[in-house]
Amino acid sequence: MENLINYLLQFGQLNQQQIDLITSKSKVVELKRDDYFSEAGKIARQVAFVDNGILRVCYYNNKGEEITRYFIDENNFAVDLNSFTYQIPSSEYVQAVTDCRLLVFSADALKDLSNTIIAWNGIINQITAKSLIEKVSRISPMLAEDAKARYISFLDKFPQLANRIPLSLLASYLGITQSSLSRIRKNIR
Amino acid sequence: MENLINYLLQFGQLNQQQIDLITSKSKVVELKRDDYFSEAGKIARQVAFVDNGILRVCYYNNKGEEITRYFIDENNFAVDLNSFTYQIPSSEYVQAVTDCRLLVFSADALKDLSNTIIAWNGIINQITAKSLIEKVSRISPMLAEDAKARYISFLDKFPQLANRIPLSLLASYLGITQSSLSRIRKNIR
DNA sequence: TAGTTTTTTTGCCATTTGGCAAATGCTGTC
DNA sequence: GACAGCATTTGCCAAATGGCAAAAAAACTA
Numbered sequence: 001m002e003n004l005i006n007y008l009l010q011f012g013q014l015n016q017q018q019i020d021l022i023t024s025k026s027k028v029v030e031l032k033r034d035d036y037f038s039e040a041g042k043i044a045r046q047v048a049f050v051d052n053g054i055l056r057v058c059y060y061n062n063k064g065e066e067i068t069r070y071f072i073d074e075n076n077f078a079v080d081l082n083s084f085t086y087q088i089p090s091s092e093y094v095q096a097v098t099d100c101r102l103l104v105f106s107a108d109a110l111k112d113l114s115n116t117i118i119a120w121n122g123i124i125n126q127i128t129a130k131s132l133i134e135k136v137s138r139i140s141p142m143l144a145e146d147a148k149a150r151y152i153s154f155l156d157k158f159p160q161l162a163n164r165i166p167l168s169l170l171a172s173y174l175g176i177t178q179s180s181l182s183r184i185r186k187n188i189r
Numbered sequence: 190m191e192n193l194i195n196y197l198l199q200f201g202q203l204n205q206q207q208i209d210l211i212t213s214k215s216k217v218v219e220l221k222r223d224d225y226f227s228e229a230g231k232i233a234r235q236v237a238f239v240d241n242g243i244l245r246v247c248y249y250n251n252k253g254e255e256i257t258r259y260f261i262d263e264n265n266f267a268v269d270l271n272s273f274t275y276q277i278p279s280s281e282y283v284q285a286v287t288d289c290r291l292l293v294f295s296a297d298a299l300k301d302l303s304n305t306i307i308a309w310n311g312i313i314n315q316i317t318a319k320s321l322i323e324k325v326s327r328i329s330p331m332l333a334e335d336a337k338a339r340y341i342s343f344l345d346k347f348p349q350l351a352n353r354i355p356l357s358l359l360a361s362y363l364g365i366t367q368s369s370l371s372r373i374r375k376n377i378r
Numbered sequence: 379t380a381g382t383t384t385t386t387t388t389g390c391c392a393t394t395t396g397g398c399a400a401a402t403g404c405t406g407t408c
Numbered sequence: 409g410a411c412a413g414c415a416t417t418t419g420c421c422a423a424a425t426g427g428c429a430a431a432a433a434a435a436c437t438a
Binding site: 061065067069070081082085125128129132133135136137139140141142143144172174175 | 250254256258259270271274314317318321322324325326328329330331332333334361363364
């Protein structure tokens with residue numbers, strides 16, 4: 001809970017009463033590795049803050065291959081914004097890469113917070129923009145890099161993640177096969 | 190101007206008086222091909238709505254190669270959000286790919302609109318989120334595709350853009366060399 | 379139109395990555 | 409420790425892409 005509050009406080013002021021309200025509206029959810037937080041085809045009705053563990057967002061392309069779009073680690077929110085905002089079926093899965101501890105907010109809870117806490121919408125909009133900007137600026141340079149450079153950049157930005165994520169998932173995130181990633185690893189050592 | 194108003198009306202209601210105010214706060218800027226709207230190293234102080242033409246956002250990677258991050262065509266806003274929001278130097282260039290007609294808002298103008306038009310912030314936040322989500326969902330699948338598939342997807346989504354954009358820029362957007370793109374084109378014909 | 383410049387296509391060969399299957403390594407269970 | 413099940417590495421070869429330079433095509437200018 002502390003993690004979440006500290007995270008929120010980066011984006012705006014909250015008094016103790018507001019913090020308590022936020023706390024009371026959240027629900028702790030524990031996921032085992034490979035469990036799904038949300039699934040493609042269903043409408044996203046919850047938002048999760050990752051207190052502990054790693055999630056990934058993935059989907060199946062038209063060849064039936066499973067593609068990892070990105071990872072979400074500690075102190076980040078997970079939600080399919082398109083699905084949640086417009087209440088349309090999601091096109092992606094959110095799945096636990098490791099055992100996870102999530103703080104989950106329902107749409108109703110968020111609405112309550114929005115109606116009660118003056119600064120709430122501002123905070124949420126900032127977080128939304130920031131996390132989307134991060135996604136863009138993380139993915140975008142990858143296109144211009146070859147596989148080795150992408151892997152090195154990943155190691156560089158998320159040194160602590162590489163060993164917590166199975167090679168097959170990391171490969172699908174980097175857009176290469178797991179054999180290739182294995183060779184790249186060997187090559188780097 | 191009509192384009193802009195219609196675009197804004199998608200995201201919220203505006204009365205005639207508000208529309209006039211918005212109009213009065215915007216400034217028409219004409220760019221010639223290759224002109225810059227904003228430059229890396231400088232702080233973004235303006236937001237542009239592309240009324241006509243195509244912009245691109247680009248930067249130089251550590252090998253000195255010029256990389257096109259994305260294109261912005263008619264009826265979309267262009268701004269380096271990070272730079273504009275936090276008033277920090279931009280890391281990218283915004284450049285005209287074709288001659289362009291832009292509607293430009295200064296930070297002050299936007300502040301005035303925000304203070305005067307109740308719905309303004311809500312509209313802007315929606316536009317921000319939507320355009321970022323679009324960027325992510327456009328770029329993200331590209332990583333999992335090979336060059337040919339990326340080009341075909343591009344043609345598919347922006348059939349009218351491909352012939353207006355020089356091959357070298359399109360190649361740098363797709364993350365391949367221009368020779369490769371040229372070969373892929375031949376291969377498809 | 380001829381000449382000039384820019385853009386796009388090609389050829390040739392090196393390097394990277396993929397596809398597939400087998401081998402190896404690792405982890406947990408009995 | 410032996411086994412089963414999963415994850416990772418490796419070998420082999422094919423396909424995709426890059427690098428570089430020259431040729432061809434297209435766009436622009438005088």
